[in-house]
Amino acid sequence: MRVPFSFLTEQFADPEPIFSAIREFLKRCDFTLGEDVTEFEKKYASYTGAKHAIGVGTGTDALSLSLQCLGVGPGDEVITAPNTFIATVGAIVQAGARPIFVDSGADENIDVSKIEAAITSKTKALMPVHWAGCPADMEAICAIAKRHGLLVVEDSCQALGARVKGKHVGTFGDAGGFSCHPLKPLHVWGDGGMIVTNSDKLAEKLRLFRNHGMQNRDVVAFYGVNSRFDNLHAIVGNYVFETLDQTIDTRISHAQTFDASFSQSKFAKFIELPKRNTENKHVFHLYKFHAQNREGLLKHLIDNGIEAKIHYPLPMHLQPAAKQWNYKEGQFPVTEAESKMTITLPCHQYLSKDQIQYTIEQVTKFYLR
Amino acid sequence: MQHELHENTHTPLPPVRIPFVQLATATKEKAADAALKQMKEIYLKSEFILGQAVEEFEKRYAPLTGCQYAVAVNSGTDALYLSLRALGIGPGDEVITASNSFIATAAAISLVGATPVFVDCGWDYNINPHLIESAITRRTKAIMPVHLTGLPCRMNEILAIVDRHDLSLIEDSAQAVGSTFNGQKVGSFGDTGCFSLHPLKNLHVWGDGGVISTHCEDLARELKQQRNHGLKNRDEVEYFSYNSRLDTLQAVVGIEAIPLLEDTITLRRKNAAQYDARLKKLAPHLSIPQTFEGAFHSYHLYVIAANDRDALQVFLRQNGVETKIHYPIPIHLQKAAEGLGYLPGSLPVTEALSKRILSLPIRESLKETEIDEICDLIGHFYASASPSH
Numbered sequence: 001m002r003v004p005f006s007f008l009t010e011q012f013a014d015p016e017p018i019f020s021a022i023r024e025f026l027k028r029c030d031f032t033l034g035e036d037v038t039e040f041e042k043k044y045a046s047y048t049g050a051k052h053a054i055g056v057g058t059g060t061d062a063l064s065l066s067l068q069c070l071g072v073g074p075g076d077e078v079i080t081a082p083n084t085f086i087a088t089v090g091a092i093v094q095a096g097a098r099p100i101f102v103d104s105g106a107d108e109n110i111d112v113s114k115i116e117a118a119i120t121s122k123t124k125a126l127m128p129v130h131w132a133g134c135p136a137d138m139e140a141i142c143a144i145a146k147r148h149g150l151l152v153v154e155d156s157c158q159a160l161g162a163r164v165k166g167k168h169v170g171t172f173g174d175a176g177g178f179s180c181h182p183l184k185p186l187h188v189w190g191d192g193g194m195i196v197t198n199s200d201k202l203a204e205k206l207r208l209f210r211n212h213g214m215q216n217r218d219v220v221a222f223y224g225v226n227s228r229f230d231n232l233h234a235i236v237g238n239y240v241f242e243t244l245d246q247t248i249d250t251r252i253s254h255a256q257t258f259d260a261s262f263s264q265s266k267f268a269k270f271i272e273l274p275k276r277n278t279e280n281k282h283v284f285h286l287y288k289f290h291a292q293n294r295e296g297l298l299k300h301l302i303d304n305g306i307e308a309k310i311h312y313p314l315p316m317h318l319q320p321a322a323k324q325w326n327y328k329e330g331q332f333p334v335t336e337a338e339s340k341m342t343i344t345l346p347c348h349q350y351l352s353k354d355q356i357q358y359t360i361e362q363v364t365k366f367y368l369r
Numbered sequence: 370m371q372h373e374l375h376e377n378t379h380t381p382l383p384p385v386r387i388p389f390v391q392l393a394t395a396t397k398e399k400a401a402d403a404a405l406k407q408m409k410e411i412y413l414k415s416e417f418i419l420g421q422a423v424e425e426f427e428k429r430y431a432p433l434t435g436c437q438y439a440v441a442v443n444s445g446t447d448a449l450y451l452s453l454r455a456l457g458i459g460p461g462d463e464v465i466t467a468s469n470s471f472i473a474t475a476a477a478i479s480l481v482g483a484t485p486v487f488v489d490c491g492w493d494y495n496i497n498p499h500l501i502e503s504a505i506t507r508r509t510k511a512i513m514p515v516h517l518t519g520l521p522c523r524m525n526e527i528l529a530i531v532d533r534h535d536l537s538l539i540e541d542s543a544q545a546v547g548s549t550f551n552g553q554k555v556g557s558f559g560d561t562g563c564f565s566l567h568p569l570k571n572l573h574v575w576g577d578g579g580v581i582s583t584h585c586e587d588l589a590r591e592l593k594q595q596r597n598h599g600l601k602n603r604d605e606v607e608y609f610s611y612n613s614r615l616d617t618l619q620a621v622v623g624i625e626a627i628p629l630l631e632d633t634i635t636l637r638r639k640n641a642a643q644y645d646a647r648l649k650k651l652a653p654h655l656s657i658p659q660t661f662e663g664a665f666h667s668y669h670l671y672v673i674a675a676n677d678r679d680a681l682q683v684f685l686r687q688n689g690v691e692t693k694i695h696y697p698i699p700i701h702l703q704k705a706a707e708g709l710g711y712l713p714g715s716l717p718v719t720e721a722l723s724k725r726i727l728s729l730p731i732r733e734s735l736k737e738t739e740i741d742e743i744c745d746l747i748g749h750f751y752a753s754a755s756p757s758h
Contacts (some may be wrong), residue, residue: 008415015412026401029392031568033577060612086598086606093609139526143473189417213705214474220703221744223476230576313604321599321606358422
């Protein structure tokens with residue numbers, strides 16, 4: 001049996017409605033910030049419960065533009081987690097600020113008990129990552145931010161649909177950045193990102209900033225960038241929205257099946273699940289656990305047709321790119337242990353119960369043969 | 370724009386009969402069909418990020434720039450921005466450019482942390498090479514000439530200055546794919562050439578896109594890494610960067626658009642010649658766009674400099690002809706440039722032209738009869754105008 005990691009080749013039984021919508025769009029020719037983008041932004045705002053949603057070029061830009069429009073720049077520090085995709089850190093650097101890492105905790109999200117020790121007079125913002133689709137402890141993070149007068153930008157790139165006590169991630173802080181990259185549950189056929197915010201002022205600034213700072217065709221309020229959500233992609237995104245909740249529910253159901261098996265005592269010596277918080281909605285963009293003899297398990301699964309992955313083997317503070325900041329191995333023990341033990345199993349919405357069972361069988365076979 | 374005109378005139382405007390832009394045309398439909406077919410292939414393979422189509426597009430685009438390497442990025446703005454960054458230009462540096470350009474030119478300089486230094490243009494709308502050297506300081510790192518409207522800058526003079534002062538040269542070729550100076554393609558003179566694939570450009574995709582051209586293999590490799598998070602491979606990051614990839618779907622559209630470029634330019638040049646022949650008789654009311662021996666103009670825009678420009682624009686619009694102004698407020702007088710210390714009068718030619726320039730429709734789908742009609746209307750406007758004209 002084959003258990004692929006990516007769902008893309010199965011995504012639509014019939015892509016024809018999308019292609020005919022693209023044909024209609026070619027007659028209208030509203031290629032840039034056209035009506036489909038407006039519709040997509042409206043859907044996004046209403047889905048997350050945010051007042052505004054602003055479509056941008058990429059998830060990376062969603063984070064970077066948010067920081068820049070909130071006034072984070074050279075000389076400032078932004079606190080984030082070292083176990084994340086490179087774009088989190090890239091966005092901070094892109095804004096001209098310096099990333100300050102804080103170790104992760106048992107749920108693989110930033111350890112809120114360690115944040116305050118990292119705050120300096122230069123700290124301007126906190127950027128928690130809802131890693132793998134699991135909400136970070138937003139109540140604690142917002143309380144810290146309030147106490148120290150800091151901004152909060154949530155890296156929600158992996159976490160559309162995730163909620164803390166019913167409230168959508170991305171709406172706790174000043175801004176939330178989302179990604180529509182093809183591997184995301186709500187994805188488009190290329191790069192795309194979305195920013196949500198409840199601030200009218202920030203939304204207005206972001207709408208100008210993503211489009212060259214242009215107030216209208218002829219007047220430029222400030223120097224901006226070109227980071228617009230392609231209308232072509234919004235057509236696809238609007239279709240994918242229709243099945244989003246179903247997609248998320250299926251992923252959660254697969255994850256629960258995995259959790260029920262892997263939390264059995266027979267696996268106790270081999271598998272450690274990240275701490276689950278039942279008050280929160282984890283959307284399982286990635287289904288991860290800590291595996292003993294990770295390399296052996298990875299090879300066994302791949303040899304048996306299961307496309308497992310590692311997210312990620314090298315934490316941000318130990319990347320060649322981070323050399324300038326002199327972080328040392330051993331500085332973030334929880335994250336470093338995660339990077340050596342973590343494994344990601346395919347968990348997407350098009351996998352059948354059989355494929356999930358087969359995956360469990362193969363993990364069982366590896367550890368308990 | 371139409372709204373503003375409406376307010377100025379207090380009379381209802383008739384529908385536009387001769388639009389400035391017409392993106393959907395029969396020739397393009399054929400290319401669109403081909404592109405949609407390719408898109409389905411991409412969809413079936415799920416290769417939505419970079420991949421073969423982007424490489425193929427780069428391979429086919431490079432010859433249009435006269436360079437061996439082309440790197441496809443997310444926008445023309447990013448092409449400028451990434452070029453500056455890859456060439457090591459940043460805070461404390463100055464970059465010399467023109468003020469009569471689209472905002473992205475100066476914005477890219479400002480975004481890397483450098484300061485744009487504006488030099489006045491000549492009557493051909495391009496940066497005046499004779500004024501460049503007096504703007505050079507010890508902080509000057511690069512010159513960024515803009516081949517505005519598709520007319521190449523006088524690259525021999527600019528190259529001599531670049532050599533003399535050991536500066537980087539980044540060509541803003543966003544409006545000028547296919548233009549040549551003394552037979553050499555724009556984008557091949559500098560360290561990099563920066564092109565836009567925006568829907569209004571002569572060669573465009575169905576959204577945002579840009580291309581950087583270069584002769585230098587190392588620089589091309591560097592730019593490819595910069596556009597993709599600085600990733601060396603899936604797991605290792607050499608330096609922090611960001612995400613500026615040309616969408617694979619847009620690359621497919623670009624591949625189908627490339628073969629249309631030559632005809633597009635030929636038709637636009639033919640339209641320009643027809644305008645030229647008619648409109649030059651209307652001097653001194655207006656002047657036709659200047660060009661020069663050795664310049665091959667691709668006419669992304671056809672810009673005249675006209676007396677009583679605003680009234681002429683209203684008159685044309687009242688007669689169903691849509692025109693534009695590229696651009697009514699020069700960059701140095703924009704709010705965005707306030708901190709740079711420019712005042713009205715700083716760049717007299719740029720400022721004088723900003724009040725006179727008018728872009729007439731030049732698109733390849735324009736009919737001969739439509740051009741005749743536009744020229745008739747302009748002639749009529751000046752003939753019936755008061756003696757002050």
